[in-house]
Amino acid sequence: MVIIYEYMHLFRIVPIHDGPHQPGASWMGDSIGRWDGDTFVVDTVGFNLKSTVGGTGDRHQPYRHSEQLHMVERIRRIDLNTIEIDTRLEDPKVFEGPWGWTSR
Numbered sequence: 782m783v784i785i786y787e788y789m790h791l792f793r794i795v796p797i798h799d800g801p802h803q804p805g806a807s808w809m810g811d812s813i814g815r816w817d818g819d820t821f822v823v824d825t826v827g828f829n830l831k832s833t834v835g836g837t838g839d840r841h842q843p844y845r846h847s848e849q850l851h852m853v854e855r856i857r858r859i860d861l862n863t864i865e866i867d868t869r870l871e872d873p874k875v876f877e878g879p880w881g882w883t884s885r
Contacts (some may be wrong), residue, residue: 782814782821795823806848808832817841822855834870835882847874859885 833843869881
């Protein structure tokens with residue numbers, strides 16, 4: 782699966798398999814995808830410390846994170862014209878507990 786972002790023309794390649802994450806750290810982490818019914822689940826770890834999470838426009842400030850950041854995105858098609866992405870983050874060194882957001 783390839784996820785393409787409008788922002789800075791970024792993209793992520795998400796392999797679909799049950800194997801372990803690759804070692805090392807990168808800006809966008811190491812993602813593994815799988816299907817859970819009609820929902821595509823992307824599990825990502827291995828972010829480097831140069832990236833931030835959250836922050837959309839002027840509404841939210843981005844947050845720094847540690848090397849323990851774990852992100853799970855659940856992507857599903859709501860109808861012919863709508864995709865919903867539920868994003869959940871965990872980082873025990875930075876956040877008091879899991880947090881996230883849902884966007885359409």
